[in-house]
Amino acid sequence: xxxxxxxxxxxxxxxxxxxxxxxxxxxxxxxxxxxxxxxxxxxxxxxxxxxxxxxxxxxxxxxxxxxxxxxxxxxxxxxxxxxxxxxxxxxxxxxxxxxxxxxxxxxxxxxxxxxxxxxxxxxxxxxxxxxxxxxxxxxxxxxxxxxxxxxxxxxxxxxxxxxxxxxxxxxxxxxxxxxxxxxx
Numbered sequence: 262x263x264x265x266x267x268x269x270x271x272x273x274x275x276x277x278x279x280x281x282x283x284x285x286x287x288x289x290x291x292x293x294x295x296x297x298x299x300x301x302x303x304x305x306x307x308x309x310x311x312x313x314x315x316x317x318x319x320x321x322x323x324x325x326x327x328x329x330x331x332x333x334x335x336x337x338x339x340x341x342x343x344x345x346x347x348x349x350x351x352x353x354x355x356x357x358x359x360x361x362x363x364x365x366x367x368x369x370x371x372x373x374x375x376x377x378x379x380x381x382x383x384x385x386x387x388x389x390x391x392x393x394x395x396x397x398x399x400x401x402x403x404x405x406x407x408x409x410x411x412x413x414x415x416x417x418x419x420x421x422x423x424x425x426x427x428x429x430x431x432x433x434x435x436x437x438x439x440x441x442x443x444x445x
Contacts, residue, residue, distance in 0.1 A: 266310035284330035284337065289313075289355045291330050291337055300326040304337070304355055314358035324358040327351050329377040331386065336361060338386050338403070340375045348375045350388065350401050362406035366390075366399070382430045385409060389428055391418055396426045398435045414439035 282293040290307040293300065301316035302324055317323040327339025335356060341349030347367035353360055369392040378387045381403055390397035394417060400410040416426030416439035426439045437444045 265308070282328065282330065284332050286332035287334070289332050289335075289337070291332060291355075293326055293328060293330065302326045304358060313356060324353055324360075327353075329375070329388075331377055331379060331381070333381050333403070336403075338377060340377055340388065346370065346372060348373055348390075350377075350386070350406055352403070352406060364401065364406040364408070366408075370395075378430065383433055387430055387435065389420055391420050394418065396420060396428070396437065396439060398428045398437050400435055410435055412437045412444050414442065414444060416440055 280295060284291040285307060288307055290305045292303045292305065294303070295301070296318065299318050301318070303315040304313045305311065306313060314324060316326060325341065327341050330337060330339040332355060335354060336352050337355050338350070338352050341351040341363060343349060343365070346369040347365055350364045350366065351360070352362050371393055374391040376389050378389070384403050385400045386403050388399050388401070390399060394415055396414055396416045396418070398412045399408060401407065402409050412435050414426070414437055418425060421427050426437065428435070428437045430436065434445050
């Protein structure tokens with residue numbers, strides 16, 4: 262094992278530890294971090310460390326930060342934050358940062374807690390959603406971002422804790438156990 266490249270964490274508040282999230286796959290390394298007081302996403306070449314694109318705080322049209330990131334091929338998927346009671350399922354081109362799609366999902370009573378599962382299932386991305394005591398498992402087409410299937414049940418959280426609501430994807434099916442009901 263050897264170091265291929267390293268780079269300084271620039272635009273960082275040196276008075277505290279940097280809060281960072283990473284996604285790595287193939288030629289791409291996505292870094293979600295704070296540039297002083299603003300969240301930003303950087304896409305780097307995993308082979309050279311060169312910055313391919315990043316959030317520019319002076320340009321509202323530049324790629325905005327996403328969380329729960331997943332890189333598959335030349336596409337990065339993630340969850341875009343909405344200030345209200347919805348979220349966005351977002352995909353960008355890894356090479357250029359160009360937006361492939363951004364699908365808004367609404368209909369929640371509060372700001373939902375949303376996570377993207379860490380891999381694609383066939384040609385589908387799957388997200389978990391918790392809106393107070395309502396849980397969802399949503400499948401999206403990875404090419405278009407269109408919703409393809411959803412399971413929505415009441416339960417007790419947090420999601421995935423033993424004896425509470427839990428989810429999985431098995432043989433291409435979304436599966437949710439909520440209270441004492443198994444839904445496919």
